[in-house]
Amino acid sequence: MFALPGPIFIEGASGTNHLIQQGAKLVRNAEQGDPESCFQLGKDLIEGQNGFPIMLNLGEHFLLQSTKENHVESLLYYGQVLNQGDKIPKNEKKAQKCFKKAASKGSSEAHVRIGQI
Numbered sequence: 001m002f003a004l005p006g007p008i009f010i011e012g013a014s015g016t017n018h019l020i021q022q023g024a025k026l027v028r029n030a031e032q033g034d035p036e037s038c039f040q041l042g043k044d045l046i047e048g049q050n051g052f053p054i055m056l057n058l059g060e061h062f063l064l065q066s067t068k069e070n071h072v073e074s075l076l077y078y079g080q081v082l083n084q085g086d087k088i089p090k091n092e093k094k095a096q097k098c099f100k101k102a103a104s105k106g107s108s109e110a111h112v113r114i115g116q117i
Helices: 011-032 035-047 056-068 072-084 094-102 108-116
Strands: none
Touching: 011 035, 035 056, 035 072, 056 072, 072 094, 072 108, 094 108
């Protein structure tokens, strides 16, 4: 997933090595079910950021794992992605469900988003 040409043990590659290590740690923690890691990995895969390629299905999989644990940031982000429909299929009903769940956990931002649907 993180392939760059050239030797990795030169001084100029230290940032790359750190990125690879952080990415591997994030994947490992997400695979073990850590909600914060699932959220971050899911978002990174959907957005194609932090060295990860865009992989929408896998990103959604990890977001769903995180939302099942009532991770508020994940509920807000997944609801937003569902409501926009540009990365995964639009589903306002599921988006509203995410926002309501986040609101029940005390998110004032979720209350605003409910009103925008």
